[in-house]
Structure formats: structure tokens, C-alpha cells
Amino acid sequence: MYTAESIEQLVEEFSSLPGIGRKSAHRLAMHILKLPKPDVVKIAEALVNVKERINYCNICWNFTEENPCRICSNHNRNRSLICVVEDPNDVIAIEKTHEYKGLYHVLGDALSPLDGIGPEDLKIKELLHRIEGSVQEIILAMNASIEGEATTIYLSRLLKPLGMKITRLARGIPVGSDLEFTDEATLARALQSRTEV
Amino acid sequence: MRLTTLRLQNFRNHAESFFEFGNNANLILGENGQGKTNILEAISYLCLTKSFYASSDAVVLRLGTEFFEQEGTFVSESGNENKVRVAYDKQQTQKAYFINKKSVEPFSTVIGKFPVVICSPEHNPITSGGPEERRRFADFVISQASSVYLKSLMEYRRVIKQRNKILLDARIGNMNPSGLLESWDEQLLQHGATLTHRRKLFVDGFKNILHSSYHELVGSEEEPQIEYSPFAESFSSEDDCRRLLKTLLVQNRKEELRVGSTLIGPHRDEFVFTVNGLDLRKYGSQGQHKTFLVGLKLGEFFYLKNLCNETPLLLLDDIFSELDERRSKRLLDFVGTISQTFITSTSVKWFEPFVEFNHTNRKFFIKNGSVVPEEEVIVA
Numbered sequence: 091m092y093t094a095e096s097i098e099q100l101v102e103e104f105s106s107l108p109g110i111g112r113k114s115a116h117r118l119a120m121h122i123l124k125l126p127k128p129d130v131v132k133i134a135e136a137l138v139n140v141k142e143r144i145n146y147c148n149i150c151w152n153f154t155e156e157n158p159c160r161i162c163s164n165h166n167r168n169r170s171l172i173c174v175v176e177d178p179n180d181v182i183a184i185e186k187t188h189e190y191k192g193l194y195h196v197l198g199d200a201l202s203p204l205d206g207i208g209p210e211d212l213k214i215k216e217l218l219h220r221i222e223g224s225v226q227e228i229i230l231a232m233n234a235s236i237e238g239e240a241t242t243i244y245l246s247r248l249l250k251p252l253g254m255k256i257t258r259l260a261r262g263i264p265v266g267s268d269l270e271f272t273d274e275a276t277l278a279r280a281l282q283s284r285t286e287v
Numbered sequence: 288m289r290l291t292t293l294r295l296q297n298f299r300n301h302a303e304s305f306f307e308f309g310n311n312a313n314l315i316l317g318e319n320g321q322g323k324t325n326i327l328e329a330i331s332y333l334c335l336t337k338s339f340y341a342s343s344d345a346v347v348l349r350l351g352t353e354f355f356e357q358e359g360t361f362v363s364e365s366g367n368e369n370k371v372r373v374a375y376d377k378q379q380t381q382k383a384y385f386i387n388k389k390s391v392e393p394f395s396t397v398i399g400k401f402p403v404v405i406c407s408p409e410h411n412p413i414t415s416g417g418p419e420e421r422r423r424f425a426d427f428v429i430s431q432a433s434s435v436y437l438k439s440l441m442e443y444r445r446v447i448k449q450r451n452k453i454l455l456d457a458r459i460g461n462m463n464p465s466g467l468l469e470s471w472d473e474q475l476l477q478h479g480a481t482l483t484h485r486r487k488l489f490v491d492g493f494k495n496i497l498h499s500s501y502h503e504l505v506g507s508e509e510e511p512q513i514e515y516s517p518f519a520e521s522f523s524s525e526d527d528c529r530r531l532l533k534t535l536l537v538q539n540r541k542e543e544l545r546v547g548s549t550l551i552g553p554h555r556d557e558f559v560f561t562v563n564g565l566d567l568r569k570y571g572s573q574g575q576h577k578t579f580l581v582g583l584k585l586g587e588f589f590y591l592k593n594l595c596n597e598t599p600l601l602l603l604d605d606i607f608s609e610l611d612e613r614r615s616k617r618l619l620d621f622v623g624t625i626s627q628t629f630i631t632s633t634s635v636k637w638f639e640p641f642v643e644f645n646h647t648n649r650k651f652f653i654k655n656g657s658v659v660p661e662e663e664v665i666v667a
Contacts, residue, residue: 201470203452208467236442236474240449244470275438 097123149220151196151213153178161194168192170226174217174245176200176233184231192229195220200237201244209244218248227255234261288401288597289362289627290330296356297349299325300656309649312623314638315631317653323631326653327405327602330629332373333359334403334600336384336394344375344382353377361401364597371401399431402595406584407604413583414560414567414576421558428587429489432594436485443478443553446471451548458547465540472536475552480529482553483517490515490558493586500585503621504578504614511582514559518551577609581618588626601628607637616641623648 097119104115122130146152147159154160161167161181171192175181181194197212221228230245232238246256262280263272272280290308295301300322315323328347331339341347348355358372372385384391391397412420430437450471457464494513501511518535522528535551543550560567562575571579581603591599601622607615607630619641622628632638635650642648652659 203449203456236445239474240470243473274434278435
């Protein structure tokens with residue numbers, strides 16, 4: 091060890107974060123060391139605050155500071171429509187469109203036996219519990235990966251018998267892009283699910 | 288397409304080498320361990336961004352140096368010139384690929400731009416090894432023609448892995464995973480049927496190409512054949528194939544749970560190679576294996592040529608040592624006329640009677656990682 095123990099410890103902590111290797115961790119630690127103390131306290135407080143204040147919404151399992159979250163407690167939203175997504179980032183992505191006025195349900199992940207993620211690790215029980223009321227349609231908006239696809243199939247088998255409408259996002263060519271630059275697999279999928287005009 | 292020049296720096300045992308290649312046959316001659324195959328390997332870097340057999344970029348770096356570089360000039364059939372450079376830095380363990388000084392990323396976009404067919408002893412297992420070697424060959428050739436196939440293949444492999452994990456967990460934990468398995472079955476059926484159907488179409492077309500390539504080497508006295516044997520005897524369409532796969536999947540569920548892995552699907556396919564009706568793997572001689580391999584590679588060459596509208600380069604690494612004189616001569620006569628070809632050999636004696644060396648057919652003598660005049664090399 092060429093540095094002090096507290097620096098080593100900080101490097102260790104940083105490098106445990108996703109996307110940060112030992113070199114970057116070292117650079118971050120050195121940066122922290124050079125900062126004035128109030129700035130470092132600000133960072134530390136932000137870290138602790140996020141952990142203390144942010145919780146999961148008891149209804150949709152999105153991140154929130156209030157419980158239930160602002161979307162779930164907003165009475166102007168269409169409460170008969172639930173969009174099921176894999177994680178909170180997906181909620182942000184759909185909210186940015188300003189086109190969706192229904193509610194959400196965040197599963198937390200997608201089925202992946204290789205990573206040890208089974209149905210009991212997703213918020214599926216919670217979803218089933220929620221839809222006992224007046225829900226008319228459930229939109230399955232998983233990622234276009236094989237894990238997302240397996241989750242879609244699993245959920246649709248589970249939800250179909252309950253009687254409400256089950257839909258999924260369409261797959262095709264990104265809006266505003268040229269056909270010639272669309273990757274072949276996407277184009278092939280778009281051809282398969284072409285629609286009549 | 289032709290490769291007109293090649294420059295190597297700190298690559299394997301080459302400190303600094305430069306070549307101006309002929310348009311037809313290029314013989315690379317020298318004793319064992321002098322650096323002949325390294326030149327083919329460098330061409331592979333330019334065409335495919337990687338070596339055709341080294342496990343990593345670090346191992347091809349010349350000992351004691353910090354970076355390697357290859358630079359080549361490709362001239363297309365229409366006369367377009369492209370300067371390609373590959374550079375690797377040991378400190379950053381990073382490789383960069385440039386076409387006309389512009390960095391290209393991701394590397395997968397390079398595949399198919401500068402088509403190449405390589406035949407080396409590394410490929411011997413295609414005819415002599417297990418079924419996975421033949422599946423890999425077929426997948427590699429079809430993937431170059433269809434990125435839809437490649438995508439399907441990659442997703443299929445992952446589905447199998449996920450599904451096998453469920454089966455294995457179920458076996459260990461002694462539980463019934465049926466609801467879970469069915470979530471993956473849908474994708475297994477979809478990709479499984481696509482792959483099987485496309486492999487069948489590929490083999491149907493490839494048979495004729497193989498036939499004519501093989502005959503160029505040996506005449507009509509030997510009949511080569513390639514048979515595809517998937518899980519189902521016959522099927523008429525992709526949908527039909529999917530139905531059959533589904534039935535078999537249901538039938539085999541118990542057995543799959545017992546062994547803990549997926550037993551039906553294109554990951555268990557076999558391609559059977561025969562010569563005169565006899566299974567090559569069981570009855571073929573060394574020379575027949577080599578001939579068949581060269582036939583497959585020439586088949587790959589014509590298959591690619593049809594698809595790319597650009598004639599691939601042909602790299603033949605040490606393949607004449609196992610062919611008899613007649614087959615060698617036929618091969619040499621043939622390859623020089625179809626493409627720019629790069630051939631390594633320990634001895635010039637194979638070639639001197641057949642090849643007239645001039646500006647289109649060239650020979651290079653390699654000694655200790657350098658190009659040297661012929662007199663300096665004692666060639667038996």
C-alpha cells in the first residue's frame with residue numbers, strides 16, 4: 091500500500107460502484123481529497139439523504155419521497171390503466187412523452203434464472219393484489235430483451251384469465267429514422283408485424 | 288478485392304515488415320517458426336479486426352514492445368482504394384481500427400466490408416471434431432449473409448442458457464417449474480424454428496457449391512455430400528418446423544427435467560459430411576479430410592462472393608503438406624485464377640513446377656520475422 095488507509099478504503103468503496111474501475115475510483119478519491127471540506131460534506135449528505143428520504147411507493151413500487159407517490163395519488167390520472175415496467179428509469183422514459191395518463195407498476199427487474207431472479211423476486215404478487223378493483227387494461231412494457239420477453243409471456247399467462255385487456259408495446263422502426271439505417275433485425279420484426287393502412 | 292500493400296510493426300516476431308503483393312498468388316515461404324503465418328494473421332486483423340486463432344491482442348504483441356500496428360491498402364473491384372490501419376496499445380490495452388484515418392466503431396460494422404476466407408490447421412476440427420465444430424462453421428457462413436440469423440442465434444443461445452438454469456434448479460430443488468419453463472418455450476420455438484429452417488435452406492444451396500469446389504480439386508472420382516440432420520426428419524416451412532419442435536418439446540419434458548438441460552433444438556443439430564456415401568469422420572483419410580476442408584472453404588468463398596459483390600481474399604495456411612501432388616496442382620491452378628491468394632509453405636518445391644513468378648504471382652522469403660532475399664534462405 092502506497093497511500094493512507096482511509097484513502098484505500100475510499101477507493102475500495104468507489105470501485106464497488108457499477109461502471110467504476112480501480113483507476114477511476116482512485117481518481118475520484120484524489121478529487122475528494124482536494125475539495126474544500128464543505129463540498130465534501132454536501133456530497134456525503136446527499137448520499138445519506140437519498141437513502142433516508144427515498145422509499146418505494148407502496149402501490150406502484152416506483153421511487154418516491156411521499157407515500158403513495160405523486161403519480162398514484164394524482165386523481166386526474168386514468169386509474170383503470172396500468173403500465174407494467176421493469177424499473178423506475180422506464181417510468182421516467184414514458185413520463186417524458188407526456189402521452190400516458192394511466193398508472194404504473196414497477197416490477198424491479200425481469201425474469202432471469204441465470205441471475206437468480208424468479209417471479210418471487212419481482213413485484214408480481216403486489217400487481218395481482220392491485221388489480222382486484224376497476225382496472226380495465228394492463229400494458230406490458232418490458233425491454234425488448236429475451237428476459238423482457240419471457241417476463242411478458244409469464245405475466246400475460248398469469249393475467250389473461252382475470253378478464254381485463256392485456257396489451258404490449260409495438261415493435262418497429264424508430265420514428266424519424268431512415269429505413270436504410272435501421273438494423274436488419276428490427277426491420278425484419280417490423281415487417282412481420284406490419285399493419286394494414 | 289485485392290490487398291496491394293501491408294506494413295507490420297511489432298507484430299508477433301515482425302519488428303517492421305513491408306509487402307507489395309501480387310494480384311494473384313502470393314507465396315510466403317520460410318522454415319518453421321520464422322513468421323509466415325503471422326502475415327496471414329495480420330491480414331486477418333485488417334479484414335476481421337482480430338486474429339483467426341490468437342486468444343487475445345496482447346499475445347500477438349512483439350515481446351518487449353508497447354504497441355503493434357498493421358496497415359494495408361485494399362483496392363476494390365471498382366478501383367476504390369481504402370487504407371486500413373489497426374493499432375493496439377499495451378498500456379491502455381486498447382485496439383483501434385481506422386479506415387482512411389477515420390476510426391470505426393463498433394468493430395462488428397467492419398465484418399463483410401473486406402471479405403476474407405481463411406483455411407488453416409486451426410480449422411481441421413470442422414471435419415474431424417464434434418458436431419459443435421460443424422454447427423459453428425455453418426453458423427459463421429450463414430451469419431455473414433444474414434444479420435437476422437446472427438441475432439436470432441445469439442438470442443437462442445441465451446434462451447437455452449436461461450432455460451437450462453431453470454431445469455437444473457428444478458432438478459436440484461425437486462420442484463415443478465412448468466409455469467416458468469413455458470415463459471421461455473415461446474422464444475425457444477420462435478428462434479429454434481428460424482435457425483433450423485435457415486440452416487436447411489443454407490445446406491440445400493451449399494451442396495452444389497461444395498460439389499463443384501470439391502471437383503475442382505479431385506475431379507469427379509469422389510462424391511462429397513453434406514447432409515443436415517435437425518431434430519425433425521422433414522418439414523415444409525418455418526411454421527411447420529415450429530409445430531414439430533413444440534410437439535417434441537412437450538414429449539421430452541420429463542426427460543429434460545431428469546437430466547436438467549434442453550434436449551431438443553438446433554443447438555443439438557448435426558451436419559454429416561460424406562465422401563462416396565461414407566461418413567468422412569469415421570472413414571475419411573487424412574488427405575480426404577484436408578480435401579473436404581478445402582472444398583468447404585472454397586464453398587464459403589463462392590457463397591460470400593455471391594453475397595458481397597466483392598471477391599474475398601483467400602488465405603491458405605500450410606495446407607499443401609497433406610495434399611498429394613495432383614490435388615495441390617489443381618488447387619494452385621484454381622485459386623490463382625479466382626482470387627488474390629496468400630499461401631504459406633515451408634518449401635518452394637511444390638510451386639516451382641506450376642507457378643510462373645512475375646508481377647502477379649510473387650514469392651516472399653521470411654526469416655526471423657523479416658523479408659529476406661531468396662539466397663539467404665536455404666530451402667530444401
